[in-house]
Amino acid sequence: MNVPAATSSLSPAILALAEPPARLIDTPAMDYFLIEVVNALRESSAVAVARTKKLEQEMVDAGLLPPPGPSAVAGASAASKRDSSFRDSIGSGISRSESAQGKSLVDDEEEGVRQRLEAIGMHVGANIAERLCHDRSLFTDTLDAVKFVCKDLWSACWDKQVDNLRTNHRGVYVLQDNAFKPITRLSTWEGRADGIRRAKLYVAMPGGIIRGALARLGFQAAVIPEITQLPQCTFQVKLPKG
């Protein structure tokens, strides 16, 4: 039952400001955009990796760096990657230490794309969470926040709710979606295994969205997406106990 505005001592202008009309987005356009984002970021990441490698090479030539032994390369590339990531405004704390020996150029680029996608996802997730909290009451505990992610965030982003939520009551939650929207239409010529490998990149941004939303609500979480079978995706969320 709506209270008529005339009984309020506020003008209609502020009522309009308090409840702005919802801005909607065209879903197929958004889906195409998200698919192309991965390709565009792959190019961008290749350019960034080439740039840091060139910088390293120049420093080695100028004698500022010791000639590349395996540990020196890892140290220099980790440092310069951190610099370039700050400049490109990605700050996710993904560990780079595994990149020590035998790291091929392709892995560097994949990791770069994944970091960028996750950083974009974090920003998007934080702001979507802020928007969805507009009419809500405060969160009572961690489980309440995870349920908010499973229901409100999932319906806003992917038109359905999470199919299965499991927890070990010690801060680890597993969210399972049997037909995760970004990867439902994914297929490749080379078979299931290759499809799963490629899909891993497309779930990096949704993982970032979940992580960003929880971060804005005040919970520092680690989110790990896993795909075993193509349209089904699980996200393992590790929250500090509390």
Added chain:
Amino acid sequence: MGPPLRLNAVAFVSAQNHPILIRTFSQPKQDELKYHYIAHTSLDVIDERITAAGATKSTGCYLGLLYVEDVAVYGFMTPTKVKIIIALELSDNVVRDADVITIFKALHTAYRRSVANPFLRLNVPSDNVTDHSLLVAAGGQKWKLFRQRIDEICGAVTLPGAAA
């Protein structure tokens, strides 16, 4: 219709209790510091109310009238732990809760629209721990639109209401 509500000041405080923006609209310009002080005091009162509400399991966002010290101070805490504090001038007519909640919702909308802009945070990693260093910059040049939105809300509040 009685005289409209007069909004004296608005303060946003981040989740880590760092001030984001404190904006005053009262006539005498030297009162800015007083509202900084009021915002600071309100944080304690908000903490009390939140722990009290937590004990009784009631989780509303609107915290009601916090205290009165020649202005009436109302508080609101969003689920993302951002606190909004407003100071309304004391007046004789009844101030409805629903009206104050509407003002808070409009302020929250202005805040989240501005914060969603990625260009305001280009040079800082998206790390929540260091959030405060860039939010304090909300008084600076780049956040002009945020301040404009707040001014617009204040203007809308103090207009006379629709005729009954």
